[in-house]
Amino acid sequence: MVSIDVRADIKATAKMLAHWERVAIPKATNRAINTTLRNVRTKIQRYISERTGLKIGEIKEGIRGQRSTLATLRAELVGHGRAVNLIRFVTPGKRQPGAFRNEPGVRANAWRKARTYHGAFIIRGKGHGKPIVVVRTSRSRQPLRGLSGPSVRAEMGRPAATALMKRTAIERFGINFHHDLKYYTSRI
Secondary structure (H helix, E strand, C coil), X not given: CEEXXXXXXXXXXXXXXXXXXXXXXXXXXXXXXXXXXXXXXXXXXXHHHHHHCCCHHHHHHCEEEECCXXXXXXXXXXXXXXXXXXXXXXXXXXXXXXXXXXXXXXXXXXXHCCEEEECEEEEECCCCCCEEEEEECCCCCCCEEECECCCHHHHHHCHHHHHHHHHHHHHHHHHHHHHHHHHHHHHC
């Protein structure tokens, strides 16, 4: 999770400014925070997609953003949801039960690395009937455990992803604030 909060800096600066500047700065700050939030979201979506092999649309569903308002001047991005089943990373032609019958396991391309998951096989899931990748948890037929691939929430929590989000927010906020302040001061 990344939060952008600039209230403390704005209050000290606003005391020294003229009335029209006091009106423009909170509006420009709010707009700059929201624009920066979009910039950070785009950057992290691309990073996660390149790292995991998930599609951008799947990643968008796994990221929630809380926009800034004039009252809060705070925005945040939060990853949510569960890890996807490994079946999404299996070659489309082999996504049916029995496809890996004569092989040691299921071959999948999660995290952009082709790997054979030994002992894994494909079945139709209960209820929905869609194929999923599972592995036995004991020597008996049951119980089975689903094998998961990447999770948007877990990928966003990694130190490299958090550093990327913070670095992007710091880089883009100054540029966005300057641009939005110029916009609001030209309108007054």
